[in-house]
Amino acid sequence: MTPFSSPRVLRPSGEHSPVGGRLLTPVTAVLGLLGLVSLFILAVRLVYGLGAVTNINDGYTWGTWIVLDVMVGTAFACGGYAMTVLVYINNNWEYHPLVRPALLTSVFGYTLGGVAIFVDVGRYWNGWAVFHPAYAQPNSVMWEVALCITLYVGVMWLEFTPAILEKAGKIIWLRRTRKIMFILLAFAVLLPSMHQSGLGMVLVAFGDHIHPLWQTNYLPLLFLLTAIAMGFAVVVFESYLTSHGFRRPMETPLLANMSQVMVTLLVIFLCVRLGDVAARHQFHRALELNLQAFCFWCEVILFLAPLLMLMKPANRNRPRLLFYAALCLLQGGALYRLDAYLIGYEQVPGWHYFPSVPEILATLGLVSLEVLGFIVLSKVLPVLPAPHGVAHVNGR
Amino acid sequence: MSITWGRESAARLGMSRREFLGFCTAMAASMGLSAVAGEAMAEAILAPRRPAVIWLALQECTGCTESMLRAEHPTLEKLILEIISLDYNEALMAGAGHQAEAARRASMAANHGKYVLVLEGAIPEKDGGIYCKIGGQTAKAMVLEAAAGAAAVIAIGSCASWGGMPSTPPNPTGCVGAPSIIKDKPVVTIPGCPPNPYNFLSTVVHFLTFGKLPELDHLGRPKFAYSRLIHENCERRAHFDNGRFAMEFGDAGHRAGYCLYRLGCKGPETYANCPSILFGDVGSGSWPVGTGHPCIGCTEQHVGFEKPIHALAALAGQTPPATYPRIVEEQGQGATLASAGVLVAVAAAAAGGGGMVMHNIGKREAESERDTRREEGK
Numbered sequence: 001m002t003p004f005s006s007p008r009v010l011r012p013s014g015e016h017s018p019v020g021g022r023l024l025t026p027v028t029a030v031l032g033l034l035g036l037v038s039l040f041i042l043a044v045r046l047v048y049g050l051g052a053v054t055n056i057n058d059g060y061t062w063g064t065w066i067v068l069d070v071m072v073g074t075a076f077a078c079g080g081y082a083m084t085v086l087v088y089i090n091n092n093w094e095y096h097p098l099v100r101p102a103l104l105t106s107v108f109g110y111t112l113g114g115v116a117i118f119v120d121v122g123r124y125w126n127g128w129a130v131f132h133p134a135y136a137q138p139n140s141v142m143w144e145v146a147l148c149i150t151l152y153v154g155v156m157w158l159e160f161t162p163a164i165l166e167k168a169g170k171i172i173w174l175r176r177t178r179k180i181m182f183i184l185l186a187f188a189v190l191l192p193s194m195h196q197s198g199l200g201m202v203l204v205a206f207g208d209h210i211h212p213l214w215q216t217n218y219l220p221l222l223f224l225l226t227a228i229a230m231g232f233a234v235v236v237f238e239s240y241l242t243s244h245g246f247r248r249p250m251e252t253p254l255l256a257n258m259s260q261v262m263v264t265l266l267v268i269f270l271c272v273r274l275g276d277v278a279a280r281h282q283f284h285r286a287l288e289l290n291l292q293a294f295c296f297w298c299e300v301i302l303f304l305a306p307l308l309m310l311m312k313p314a315n316r317n318r319p320r321l322l323f324y325a326a327l328c329l330l331q332g333g334a335l336y337r338l339d340a341y342l343i344g345y346e347q348v349p350g351w352h353y354f355p356s357v358p359e360i361l362a363t364l365g366l367v368s369l370e371v372l373g374f375i376v377l378s379k380v381l382p383v384l385p386a387p388h389g390v391a392h393v394n395g396r
Numbered sequence: 397m398s399i400t401w402g403r404e405s406a407a408r409l410g411m412s413r414r415e416f417l418g419f420c421t422a423m424a425a426s427m428g429l430s431a432v433a434g435e436a437m438a439e440a441i442l443a444p445r446r447p448a449v450i451w452l453a454l455q456e457c458t459g460c461t462e463s464m465l466r467a468e469h470p471t472l473e474k475l476i477l478e479i480i481s482l483d484y485n486e487a488l489m490a491g492a493g494h495q496a497e498a499a500r501r502a503s504m505a506a507n508h509g510k511y512v513l514v515l516e517g518a519i520p521e522k523d524g525g526i527y528c529k530i531g532g533q534t535a536k537a538m539v540l541e542a543a544a545g546a547a548a549v550i551a552i553g554s555c556a557s558w559g560g561m562p563s564t565p566p567n568p569t570g571c572v573g574a575p576s577i578i579k580d581k582p583v584v585t586i587p588g589c590p591p592n593p594y595n596f597l598s599t600v601v602h603f604l605t606f607g608k609l610p611e612l613d614h615l616g617r618p619k620f621a622y623s624r625l626i627h628e629n630c631e632r633r634a635h636f637d638n639g640r641f642a643m644e645f646g647d648a649g650h651r652a653g654y655c656l657y658r659l660g661c662k663g664p665e666t667y668a669n670c671p672s673i674l675f676g677d678v679g680s681g682s683w684p685v686g687t688g689h690p691c692i693g694c695t696e697q698h699v700g701f702e703k704p705i706h707a708l709a710a711l712a713g714q715t716p717p718a719t720y721p722r723i724v725e726e727q728g729q730g731a732t733l734a735s736a737g738v739l740v741a742v743a744a745a746a747a748g749g750g751g752m753v754m755h756n757i758g759k760r761e762a763e764s765e766r767d768t769r770r771e772e773g774k
Contacts, residue, residue, distance in 0.1 A: 054734075058726040245755045250760065319757045327750060354731040358737050 006074065016100055016163070016382035017156045019246050023376055027245075031372040038365020041358045042119050048090065053358040059351025060342075062120075064363050067341040069116030071199055072334045073367075074149065075230045077109020078240065081192040082231025088185050095258060097385035098251070100163060101242065107156045108370040113187060114153050116366065125271050141201045148195035155187045163381045172325045173333060196227035203340055211284040211344035213296050218272060219340070226273070229265040231335040232258060233306075236326035238374075240319065242384060245375070249387070256316040262329065266307040274300070302332030424672055427598045427610065437605045444608065447604060448503050448511040450542055451485035454535040455562050455571055456517025460553040461487045463590035463609040466676060467597065480512070480600070486530075496532045504545055512600065513546035515539060515574045515583075518562045522570025530773055536577060541698045542622040543578045543690075548603055551575065551582045551616075557585035558615075558697040584609055585616040589694035589701075594673055595621040615697075616669075625712065626691055629671045630685045631680075632656065639716060642688075650691055658687060658717070663692030664753035 200223030694700030
């Protein structure tokens with residue numbers, strides 16, 4: 001169908017190229033500044049403790065750093081995971097150009113998720129114990145999540161090395177890396193499957209603390225489904241954002257084809273999600289007049305909207321609708337995780353949580369660093385699809 | 397009770413029959429014995445033939461004797477002087493010099509194999525034991541001579557028990573306790589500085605009553621008095637368990653009566669019944685910890701007089717955690733104007749950015765549609 005469907009792409013084919021251009025722009029300057037603020041706040045936390053900067057307390061032990069940076073952040077970073085499954089497992093090589101940028105967003109998303117876990121753990125200086133076999137607790141879902149996420153960060157950086165080697169012109173090393181790449185790819189699928197469902201399992205362990213609209217034994221499946229669906233959505237989102245930001249041609253046809261996977265996933269997710277609530281006879285909870293019920297409906301609408309938008313195949317070729325659908329799906333997935341971990345988290349009366357200003361700024365700064373890293377690396381390294389390839393696809 | 401209580405008994409003991417029986421019952425209770433034993437004790441005390449006691453004062457401060465004299469229920473010194481025949485005690489006897497020594501030897505000879513030997517003070521061994529001599533005789537020789545004919549040997553005070561204060565490193569006189577000198581018969585040790593008089597008195601009366609010593613631990617201490625940790629029976633224990641400590645003398649916690657562990661209280665490694673029977677018969681709180689001073693561990697060798705008073709005790713059981721949950725936890729605060737404002741600003745910026753991208757995409761979409769239409773129109 002396209003030149004990329006051939007296995008010949010395994011050699012350095014000029015499939016990707018650096019965007020180039022000045023690194024210091026008003027956008028990168030602002031992002032860097034926000035990042036610096038965040039690093040300062042994190043340093044204060046490491047020295048003076050969590051209480052010095054966050055509003056988390058014994059009633060609400062997980063605030064935005066865990067819920068937004070880790071739970072939502074890693075879901076946003078599932079682009080690499082989703083594309084790896086699509087391209088390498090399902091053997092759809094025409095999407096190969098989209099893998100590398102997706103991987104770059106994932107690398108940063110997960111790395112900063114790892115940083116967020118590290119700074120949110122009370123006694124971070126004991127963190128090494130996670131990797132020490134003598135301290136391993138294989139029955140702990142937290143241990144599984146911690147180990148999988150850290151390993152996955154390492155695997156993704158290795159998976160990303162071809163871009164660096166290509167830039168450096170180390171062809172021999174590039175070939176060597178590609179010989180072992182299949183092992184890395186296997187891990188790159190296994191690890192996120194494990195810990196993304198693990199993030200749901202953590203909530204199962206919360207038991208009665210989670211509102212019945214969210215608490216279910218299907219949480220691992222639901223978390224895995226949202227992770228993959230959000231992974232595809234974030235590829236669409238990132239593609240349009242780079243087209244806009246770097247003034248490149250849009251990749252609509254590729255994305256349009258891919259978006260049918262999103263439709264399938266959304267149908268499965270909504271069936272499981274709503275079917276589960278109904279099967280547990282908890283649907284009346286959604287009809288109550290409170291924040292939880294309101295958020296539940298927001299979620300459903302945010303998942304239903306992209307499904308309705310993309311249901312008609314003709315709509316998938318309309319960039320604005322595609323982008324809007326991806327945006328809705330991302331918001332829905334984010335809200336689902338935020339609801340399950342914070343809004344639906346029930347504590348005895350008297351306890352409150354609302355993120356403090358430094359907490360919000362730290363999260364904002366980490367996301368800024370993520371975006372900054374993406375901009376800088378895609379300007380310097382061959383990450384984004386080379387223009388001629390895209391032109392070819394676009395002009396199809 | 398079937399004891400014979402006559403006018404002469406009342407005169408001799410200086411108390412009424414009721415008071416006397418109450419005293420005996422209390423003493424039996426302090427040893428964990430039944431009221432029947434109290435009766436047996438009363439009979440033993442009233443027996444006309446009083447056993448001889450030889451009380452040797454060696455390298456000591458006479459604190460133990462002073463402590464015995466301060467036992468006040470009822471006027472104990474009278475009782476001890478008249479229940480037993482105290483044939484030799486340097487602090488209390490009227491005689492002096494060679495006359496006193498002669499009386500001691502005469503009593504030892506007359507009561508050979510029957511008298512009770514009480515030792516007070518450490519026994520120096522360095523340089524041939526010349527650092528403590530009485531009547532030209534070294535303390536060690538005197539002890540060995542007296543122990544030979546004794547029915548029972550009781551070492552009163554920490555000095556006689558293991559060397560006590562004089563043996564504190566570097567131990568200039570090389571002094572030791574009685575158990576290190578007397579090897580051929582058991583030595584009951586009543587350590588403490590000074591020991592509680594009732595621990596001594598109860599041991600003596602137990603011997604007089606039953607003809608044998610009370611059950612002893614591996615250090616020769618009567619189990620009824622030295623089998624329990626001070627820490628386990630301390631009235632301040634609840635403060636320890638709840639993490640309320642006096643951190644320095646005179647601070648708010650000290651004045652509130654908190655646990656003295658962090659001031660160096662040795663209660664957690666010292667076995668004695670101080671918190672249970674107290675001192676001086678003046679009611680609750682009348683023991684070192686009760687008055688606000690950390691226990692110095694005077695009944696334990698290698699603790700009392702050896703560990704610095706401020707040094708933390710070794711804990712046998714639970715150690716206190718470094719931090720404790722507060723009684724009232726901060727329950728978090730809701731949104732403030734600033735935090736809500738920042739959140740709204742971030743959301744607005746994101747929405748604005750998204751809108752801009754959307755507008756741009758829409759424009760390009762329209763352009764490409766126009767191009768397509770133009771191409772079709774051609």
